[in-house]
Amino acid sequence: MRNISDVIEQYLKQVLKESQANAIEIKRQDIAQRFECVPSQINYVINTRFTVEKGYLVESKRGGGGYIRIRRVILHEKQDVLSSLMDVIHNHPRLNEQLVENVLVRLVEEQMMDEQEAQLIYHLLSDEALNLQVDDRFFIRRQQLLALMKVLRYRNGG
Amino acid sequence: MRNISDVIEQYLKQVLKESQANAIEIKRQDIAQRFECVPSQINYVINTRFTVEKGYLVESKRGGGGYIRIRRVILHEKQDVLSSLMDVIHNHPRLNEQLVENVLVRLVEEQMMDEQEAQLIYHLLSDEALNLQVDDRFFIRRQQLLALMKVLRYRNGG
DNA sequence: TAGTCAAAAGTCAAAGATGGTCAGAGGGTG
DNA sequence: CACCCTCTGACCATCTTTGACTTTTGACTA
Numbered sequence: 001m002r003n004i005s006d007v008i009e010q011y012l013k014q015v016l017k018e019s020q021a022n023a024i025e026i027k028r029q030d031i032a033q034r035f036e037c038v039p040s041q042i043n044y045v046i047n048t049r050f051t052v053e054k055g056y057l058v059e060s061k062r063g064g065g066g067y068i069r070i071r072r073v074i075l076h077e078k079q080d081v082l083s084s085l086m087d088v089i090h091n092h093p094r095l096n097e098q099l100v101e102n103v104l105v106r107l108v109e110e111q112m113m114d115e116q117e118a119q120l121i122y123h124l125l126s127d128e129a130l131n132l133q134v135d136d137r138f139f140i141r142r143q144q145l146l147a148l149m150k151v152l153r154y155r156n157g158g
Numbered sequence: 159m160r161n162i163s164d165v166i167e168q169y170l171k172q173v174l175k176e177s178q179a180n181a182i183e184i185k186r187q188d189i190a191q192r193f194e195c196v197p198s199q200i201n202y203v204i205n206t207r208f209t210v211e212k213g214y215l216v217e218s219k220r221g222g223g224g225y226i227r228i229r230r231v232i233l234h235e236k237q238d239v240l241s242s243l244m245d246v247i248h249n250h251p252r253l254n255e256q257l258v259e260n261v262l263v264r265l266v267e268e269q270m271m272d273e274q275e276a277q278l279i280y281h282l283l284s285d286e287a288l289n290l291q292v293d294d295r296f297f298i299r300r301q302q303l304l305a306l307m308k309v310l311r312y313r314n315g316g
Numbered sequence: 317t318a319g320t321c322a323a324a325a326g327t328c329a330a331a332g333a334t335g336g337t338c339a340g341a342g343g344g345t346g
Numbered sequence: 347c348a349c350c351c352t353c354t355g356a357c358c359a360t361c362t363t364t365g366a367c368t369t370t371t372g373a374c375t376a
Contacts (some may be wrong), residue, residue: 003223003333005362028325038364043326048361063371066324117275120309124282129305130298140288140298147287151278160344161352186335196354201336206351221361224334 004037009049011035016072023071046070053088053102055109078156081110082149089149095141100125103145112152121148166193166200167207174230181229204228210311231312239268240307247307253299258283261303270310279306 001007008031016024032039050056050070057071075081085103092099104118123129125144130137166189174182190197208214208228215229234240243261250257262276281287283302288295 002225003362006223029323039325040327040365041363044362060325061371062323062325062369064323064373066371068325113278116313117278119313120271120275120279120306121282123305123309124279124302126305129301131301140290143287143289144282147281147284148278151281155274163352187333197335198337198355199353202352218335219361220333220335220359222333222363224361226335 004035004041005045005048008035008037008042008045012045012050012070016070022074023069025067025069027066028068042068051102053085053099053106055106075110078110078112079153081106081112082153082156086146086149089142089145093138095138095145097125097127100141100145107152112156162193162195162199163203163206166195166203169193170203170208170228174228180231181227183225183227185224186226200226210308213312215312233312234270234310236268236270237311239264239270240311244304244307247300247303251296253296253303255283255285258299258303265310270313 001010012024012026012031015026016022026042028039028042031042035041046058046068050058055073057073058068059071060066060068073084075084085106088099088103089095101122104113104122107113108115108118125141127137130140132140170182170184170189173184174180184200186197186200189200193199204216204226208216210231211233213231213233215231216226217229218224218226243264246257246261247253259280262271262280265271266273266276283299285295288298290298
């Protein structure tokens with residue numbers, strides 16, 4: 001594994017998978033110690049790898065007895081997945097390639113589209129294809145991702 | 159061998175051949191060091207020798223733990239269909255919905271994509287999703303259709 | 317109860333680690 | 347000589363790591 005962030009990410013996902021409940025509670029300091037890094041590294045991992053669009057919810061508490069709780073969001077209805085992703089799209093002012101990728105990966109994970117389709121759309125929404133001013137790029141991505149959600153909704157009998 | 163680029167090219171192809179998977183991951187700096195050249199020489203080799211037309215796909219990541227991944231892919235046999243469609247796209251100043259549809263239908267007929275994929279893309283490129291000034295719409299459609307062609311060159315057997 | 321303190325976790329910006337781009341210099345070949 | 351590859355290095359973009367400083371919380375004390 002190339003960097004410590006990836007290692008920590010894998011570790012947390014492993015623990016999450018092995019836990020009965022779909023949530024784990026960690027102590028930031030403990031994890032930092034286990035991987036010999038500074039505590040704020042854990043925040044970095046969480047902020048970049050356990051985001052809402054990837055299907056995670058994170059809560060925490062400071063002070064004595066503090067913790068960080070990571071929850072895997074499990075939505076049984078495909079419609080719920082779509083509306084949650086639509087929220088994400090609406091709430092993100094800056095729809096960069098990374099976010100597009102996260103959304104598409106999630107859709108594949110949730111079996112709402114296959115990899116080939118995701119691949120195609122990723123390329124259509126890439127910086128290279130959307131060779132425009134950044135803000136215009138964000139705008140187009142929003143429009144097209146929402147259009148995608150619409151098609152997927154009715155493809156899945158909505 | 160006359161120049162360092164050729165040497166590096168051969169080396170990478172050798173490593174690729176010996177690897178089980180049809181992909182390798184390198185560190186630019188490592189390769190540059192091994193052949194005692196500047197790092198950007200590696201980009202030169204990749205840009206001139208590992209192109210899509212030659213059957214290679216390259217991805218990379220910057221920053222800590224960065225890498226360059228080179229993958230061998232199989233080119234689609236219908237390159238001529240793609241180039242003729244690219245001509246069409248280039249030569250049409252006004253890429254309206256009808257033209258998009260025609261292109262997509264042709265791609266489906268040629269079995270370069272399936273109906274579902276065509277459907278998806280049609281919606282992404284619709285007037286409704288591309289809620290912009292007409293000229294901008296034409297521009298985006300051109301960019302994205304060309305991006306689509308690029309992906310289709312190697313899909314289905316990579 | 318209010319105040320104080322220590323123990324968490326959060327934020328943010330700087331530094332570090334890679335890879336990418338581009339334009340110009342260098343060199344070989346028809 | 348002209349032209350086309352190659353090679354190089356300065357500068358840029360992106361992702362990760364680190365640490366100083368901040369905020370929140372609960373326990374203890376006056």
